[in-house]
Amino acid sequence: MRRAxxxxxxxxxLAAAAGVAALAGTTGGHAATAVKPIVIGWxxxxxxxxxxxxxxxxxxxKIRVAQINAKGGAFGGRPLAIKTCDTQxxxxxxxxxxxxxxxxxxxNIIFTTCDVDFATPVVQEAINRGVLAVAPCIxxxxxxxxxxxxxxxxxxxxxxxxxxxxxxxAEYAHRRGWKTAxxxxxxxxxxxxxxxxxxxxxxxxxxxxxxxRESYAxxxxxxxxxxxxxxxxKADVVVTSTSFGELPALxxxxxxxxxxTPIINSWAGDGTYWLPKNPEVTNxxxxxxxxxxGDDPNKDVKKMIAALKKAxxxxxxxxFVGGAAAIDGVVTAIRRAHGSTxxxxxxxxxxxxxxxxxxxxxxxxxxxxxxxxxxxxRVIEINNNKAKYVGAVTAKVLPKL
Numbered sequence: 001m002r003r004a005x006x007x008x009x010x011x012x013x014l015a016a017a018a019g020v021a022a023l024a025g026t027t028g029g030h031a032a033t034a035v036k037p038i039v040i041g042w043x044x045x046x047x048x049x050x051x052x053x054x055x056x057x058x059x060x061x062k063i064r065v066a067q068i069n070a071k072g073g074a075f076g077g078r079p080l081a082i083k084t085c086d087t088q089x090x091x092x093x094x095x096x097x098x099x100x101x102x103x104x105x106x107x108n109i110i111f112t113t114c115d116v117d118f119a120t121p122v123v124q125e126a127i128n129r130g131v132l133a134v135a136p137c138i139x140x141x142x143x144x145x146x147x148x149x150x151x152x153x154x155x156x157x158x159x160x161x162x163x164x165x166x167x168x169x170a171e172y173a174h175r176r177g178w179k180t181a182x183x184x185x186x187x188x189x190x191x192x193x194x195x196x197x198x199x200x201x202x203x204x205x206x207x208x209x210x211x212x213r214e215s216y217a218x219x220x221x222x223x224x225x226x227x228x229x230x231x232x233x234k235a236d237v238v239v240t241s242t243s244f245g246e247l248p249a250l251x252x253x254x255x256x257x258x259x260x261t262p263i264i265n266s267w268a269g270d271g272t273y274w275l276p277k278n279p280e281v282t283n284x285x286x287x288x289x290x291x292x293x294g295d296d297p298n299k300d301v302k303k304m305i306a307a308l309k310k311a312x313x314x315x316x317x318x319x320f321v322g323g324a325a326a327i328d329g330v331v332t333a334i335r336r337a338h339g340s341t342x343x344x345x346x347x348x349x350x351x352x353x354x355x356x357x358x359x360x361x362x363x364x365x366x367x368x369x370x371x372x373x374x375x376x377x378r379v380i381e382i383n384n385n386k387a388k389y390v391g392a393v394t395a396k397v398l399p400k401l
Contacts, residue, residue: 037081038074038334038341040065040327041107043098043122048089049244052273052316053114057136057323058084059313060304061111064324064359074331075339083107090118099125108341109134109330114159114319116142117189127151132343134158134330136322137289139165139191139267144370152370154343156350158326158363159319160289161371162191162241165266166198167395168287168377169239173199173264174206175393178236182212182261184226184250186242188219194401195241195266201399203239211235218244227253241266248276255279270317270380272387280385287377288318290360291389296378301360318360318378325358332356373398 085098110126114137126133137159145152212233216226333349355362
């Protein structure tokens with residue numbers, strides 16, 4: 001998952017770029033003119049805690065760029081090019097400098113890391129210059145005007161908005177007949193908090209009962225205390241949204257106490273990179289963009305996974321879909337804007353998206369929600385450390401938080 005920057009630009013990108021950078025015309029003896037590429041500057045976390053999410057998205061985006069360039073480019077023969085910069089575990093000062101360097105080198109559009117709290121320095125650097133800021137998988141409604149004010153009109157994410165994700169989790173729980181839930185909120189990120197809040201609202205609407213609400217935080221060394229309190233309440237399902245070291249700590253902590261209650265997590269808990277060897281994880285679920293376990297129902301998703309593996313960058317989570325989908329969406333916006341790469345022109349097109357086709361599902365935005373809603377989620381189940389696709393769910397209601 002952390003090899004994305006090492007495999008470099010695929011040969012297809014270079015070949016396609018060379019092909020489209022041909023003569024613009026030689027009539028009348030005029031000199032040939034090269035076609036200028038559309039440059040995407042990608043500020044991402046190469047090796048830090050967001051690497052399991054950022055790296056697959058970038059890898060899929062590179063493959064999608066190669067495919068688009070091979071077919072003639074984004075618009076008017078102009079190829080796409082990706083230039084990257086490492087935010088070094090999303091250190092704020094380094095992330096800001098990273099974005100500034102990409103913009104200074106001529107980036108037309110800026111892509112950023114998969115969490116809005118970590119992405120803020122990069123986003124601000126872009127939108128303050130009138131440049132479109134895009135995330136492949138940020139999952140909150142704050143990637144837009146809610147956090148960034150008027151200039152936030154230039155910020156979009158192809159991730160799933162937390163309200164939608166939490167609602168889908170609640171609907172899956174209801175489908176399974178789980179009538180009581182214990183909530184465990186990681187307070188580190190807005191995304192973590194909003195997913196659980198949305199689950200709470202939607203689960204209650206569906207007739208479910210929340211029997212416990214606990215909190216903990218990445219880096220606070222308080223997961224164990226939350227686990228002890230959770231274990232003292234009988235529930236049909238334990239609900240959380242978390243990743244990093246707190247995910248194995250929460251799951252292992254409950255299982256070590258003999259608590260076999262199903263646990264459901266958001267996309268943050270996708271993949272198997274985090275699994276402890278002892279005790280093995282069982283009766284664990286998460287919702288995600290796609291199954292990376294060879295059983296996704298979408299043939300185009302399977303083709304992308306195969307391409308990623310061939311490129312030496314197998315995806316660790318379903319979030320790779322956001323990387324390709326973001327490229328799909330940006331190219332659609334460029335074409336609808338008749339080739340413009342101006343931030344305002346592209347944002348004006350993106351905000352009108354209603355079920356626009358992209359890898360893994362359709363894309364919808366609104367003036368208030370610049371993060372995707374209405375996408376179909378894959379439900380992944382893990383038993384004995386083995387993961388598999390067990391169904392799909394789409395949120396029917398978007399709770400207001």
